[in-house]
Amino acid sequence: MLQAEGVWFRYARDRPWVLTGDDLGIEAGEVLGLCGPSGGGKSTLGRVLAGHLRPDRGRVTVDGAVPRPRRAPHPVQLVLQQPERAIDPRWTVRQALAATGAELDGLDERLVHRDWLDRYPHEISGGELQRVNLARALLVRPRYLVADEISASLDAVTQARIWTLLLEHCREAGIGVLAISHDRPLLETVAGRVLDRSPVPDAAG
Amino acid sequence: MTGTLLEVHGLEVDFVQYERGLRRRTVHALTGMDLTADAGEVVALVGASGAGKSLLASAVLGLLPANAVERGNVLFDGVRQDAAGRRRHAGRGMTLLPQATxxxxxxxxxxxxxxxxxxxxxxxxxxxxxxxxxxxxxxxxxxxxxxxxxxxxxxxxxxxxxxxxxxxPRVLLADEPTTGLPPADVGATLRELRTMADEGCAVVLITHELRAALEVADHVVICREGRTVDTADPAAFTGDGDALTHPFTRALWQALPGNGFRVAEGV
Incomplete structure (x- = not known):
C-alpha cells in the first residue's frame, strides 16, 4: 500500500501551507482518482508521494516502509503532462529509455513501437512521446505510478488509447495508480474511486 | 453588422530551420487550414496541442517569425490581406486573447x-x-x-x-481562454465570449476541450496535425455521434470519457 500519513508541506517557510495533514492510501493494483481546482495542491501531493518533495511533517510509506532508494529507482514513479519537457531532445527514444538502467527487453511493446526507438523526440507525435514517457516510468518496475494530468494536452482519441494501454499494463503488473486530473468525467471512467480536493483556503489566490 | 469578417483558405505555414551547420530543413507546421467566421458567431477551433491551433492565430494576425513561409489566403472583412496588412489590423479590429499569462x-x-x-x-x-x-x-x-x-x-x-x-474588436481570436480555470470561471469566460459575438463580433474560440466548445459555439472546426479536417454543427454532437459525418470527428466524440471512452482504430 502507498500511504501518506498526516503530510504537511509548504514550498518555503514564508509561504502558506499547501498540504495540511493529508492522509491518502492506494492499494496495490488500485486506480485512485484525485480531482479538484487548480491551486488545490493536487500536483504537490503527487510529488510528495513520488519522493520528489520531502514533506515537512508526516511521512509517505510504500508497503509499510519509507522508501530510501539509493541506487535503485524509486518504487513510486511520477509522470507529468508534458513529455517534451521530460525527455532530453538530443537523445533518441532508445537512449532515453536506456538511461533508466533497465534492460529494454522489459519494454511494453504495446506502448512503444520498435520503430520509434531510433527516432528523436521531435520526430514522433506528442501522444507517441507521452507513451514513451509512460513506458520509461514502467520500465523500472515501479509499485505505484502517479499520473499527473498525463492526457490533458492530448486529443480525446489519443487520451482514450493511452489510458487503455496504461490500465492494461498496471492491471497485469499489479501497479497502483494515482490519477490526477481536473477532468472529473475522465477520472470516473478510469478510476475505481475519486477524491475531490478543495483548495486550501490560504493557498487560493 | 453581418457578413463574413474572417476567412482563411488553404493556409499553409512552413518553418525553415537550420540543423547542424548550414544544413537546412523545412518543417511543415500547417498543411491546409480553412476557417470562416461571420459577425455574431462563435467558431470553435478544436484539436490536440501541436495540431497548429495557436499557430493559426499567430498567422492570421501576421505575427509569424521571420523564418516562416506562408501560403494561402486570409481575408479580413472581405479583403485579402498579406501578412503585413494583417499585422496592421492586429489589436485594431482583430485582437488576440492570448493563452498564457x-x-x-x-x-x-x-x-x-x-x-x-x-x-x-x-x-x-x-x-x-x-x-x-x-x-x-x-x-x-x-x-x-x-x-x-x-x-x-x-x-x-x-x-x-x-x-x-x-x-x-470585430474579430477576437481567443486562444485556450479557459485552460486551468475552475468550472465557475470557465462558464463566465465562455458566456462573455458569447455576449461579444451576440453584439456583432466574430469570435474564434481555440480550445482542446470539445465539451466546453459545444456550449457556446455556432460551428465547430476540427483540426488535426496542421490541417482542418471537418466543420460540424454543435447539435450533431449527441448520442452516439451518428449525425457526425467525418470519421475523425465521430472518433473524437466517442472517445470522450462518458461517451464510451472508445479507441477507434484507423482514424
Missing part, C-alpha cells in the same frame, strides 16, 4: 498595462475605461496596483480578457 509584462503594474490597452484603443479616459473594464469582471481597484505575479491564474486571465476587449 506570460503575455503580461511582469515589470509593469496591471493598471499601467490595462490603461495602455485603453489608450491604444482610443478611449478618451483610459484611466476610467481601465478601471471600468476590470470592475466589469469582478476585479476591484486594488488590482490596478498589483504586478502580474501577485494575481492568481483566474485573475490574470480576467485581466487579459479586459485588455483584449477594450478595443471592441
Amino acid at each position: 506570460g503575455f503580461l509584462d511582469p515589470l509593469a503594474t496591471v493598471g499601467r498595462q490595462v490603461r495602455r490597452s485603453a489608450q491604444l484603443a482610443g478611449h478618451d479616459d483610459p484611466r476610467g475605461a481601465a478601471a471600468q473594464a476590470l470592475a466589469r469582471r469582478g476585479l476591484g481597484p486594488e488590482v490596478l496596483r498589483r504586478y502580474p505575479h501577485e494575481l492568481s491564474g483566474g485573475m490574470a486571465r480576467r485581466v487579459l480578457v479586459a485588455m483584449a476587449t477594450l478595443s471592441s
